[in-house]
Amino acid sequence: MRNNRAMTPRPHRIAVLALDQVVGLDLGTPSQIFSTARNADNEHFYTVEVCTPGARPTRSSAGFRIVPDHGLELLDRADTVIVPGIHGASLDRELLEPAVHAALTSAYERGARIMSICTGAFVLAAAGLLDGRPATTHWAYADRFRRRYPDVRLDPGVLFVDDGNVLTSAGVAAGIDLCLHVIRTDHGSAVANRSARRCVVPPWRDGGQAQYIERPVPRPTDASTAATRQWAQHRLHEPLTLRQLAGHASMSVRTFTRRFRAETGVSPARWLLQHRTDHARQLLETTDLPVDQVAQRSGFGTPAALRQQLHQSIGVSPTAYRRTFRHPSTPSPVDRADTEKEWLSEAE
Structure with a gap:
């Protein structure tokens, strides 16, 4: 049989x-x-x-x-x-x-x-x-x-x-x-x-190993940017500015930037970009949202901005990434529409 x-x-x-x-x-x-x-x-x-x-x-x-x-x-x-x-x-x-x-x-x-x-x-x-x-x-x-x-x-x-x-x-x-x-x-x-x-490990660690290189231990009274990072992770869809982040941490922009980099190994802008990219990838893998909505919910604003970031970080377009990791038997109407938009965008 x-x-x-x-x-x-x-x-x-x-x-x-x-x-x-x-x-x-x-x-x-x-x-x-x-x-x-x-x-x-x-x-x-x-x-x-x-x-x-x-x-x-x-x-x-x-x-x-x-x-x-x-x-x-x-x-x-x-x-x-x-x-x-x-x-x-x-x-x-x-x-x-x-x-x-x-x-x-x-x-x-x-x-x-x-x-x-x-x-x-x-x-x-x-x-x-x-x-x-x-x-x-x-x-x-x-x-x-x-x-x-x-x-x-x-x-x-x-x-x-x-x-x-x-x-x-x-x-x-x-x-x-x-x-x-x-x-x-x-x-x-x-x-x-x-x-x-x-x-029981984090799926992604922020920053690089620069944050682990031996350096003087911060004073116990020094404030941390951890609470602001957690706050920002729930607002990736918003156009967050460095001044807003520093204000939430009750620090000057200069102090916030210095402490943020010391704690994570990257700048606030780079940290936001990493988390927005990862959130966009998860949405592409686990939802049928059109690419324009994925771009909005992950904080990139426009499909063009999302496409540019994915091309720079992993070398593929949003719809190509979705096809690779979701393996649909046939493209959905949303996939076909997004593919046509990408073709038009690349032809311009």
Whole structure:
């Protein structure tokens, strides 16, 4: 008897490459985060397996050993390869044995997505995979990284860098941000948000790692901008100005801007843009609202402004984004109308 049920696509295969003195949290992050990404039938979108060179037991920086089930052959069939961070002392030695270098290069050349967490960026750089690319790593190792790999365009102020098929994250917990970003890119905000809730972490952290760099602790009497940020999140549809935000916080514009950046790592304008973009993406994924209404409710005002921001941030139009993450069997009248408007806009 013929089975008419559509075949379920195989899960995306992730290989985690553990090297000597691997950081324990970095090693466990991919398995924990990606295992929570599931479809409506509770089927996993990803499988995560760990390998080491020669399938040998490998020391972690936390005083325990990793006993893997796989060697470097795992990279030959992986869709994504993730290199966790390694302990600082290991960075002063030659990072890559020839077999590891060859396996990473081969995976990259056949089109696998390559990722690093924290100081795992040193490994990707040693393999030559970051030359000429933007990348990041833990802020405490930025100077050492620049000295060793001057051809990499290092940005130590961000939580992660997505440069297409090569992605890098900042220190330790920023690996969680990067994994959630990948889930969001692959399957949309709704799936990523569910994964974040299951892991009891925020689906998106404001700002970059600049806010975590060592600096004098603010005085207890210093006011925070947290209440104003919460207030603004409920008013993303309004044309909020910097003066309004500062007024709500009972601060001068100058003081508010300085404290806002110190607490979030970004300017108030950049923070608003990030949250409005994320809200627009959620509306496109979860509602049938026309693009002009999505633009209004997310604070962009006009469809043209929303289209411009989505093109700049993720490279697609609103209707293309909706089609990608909602997978409708046939376009709705709203989708067809919005597509026609976008064609007309691009032709002008």
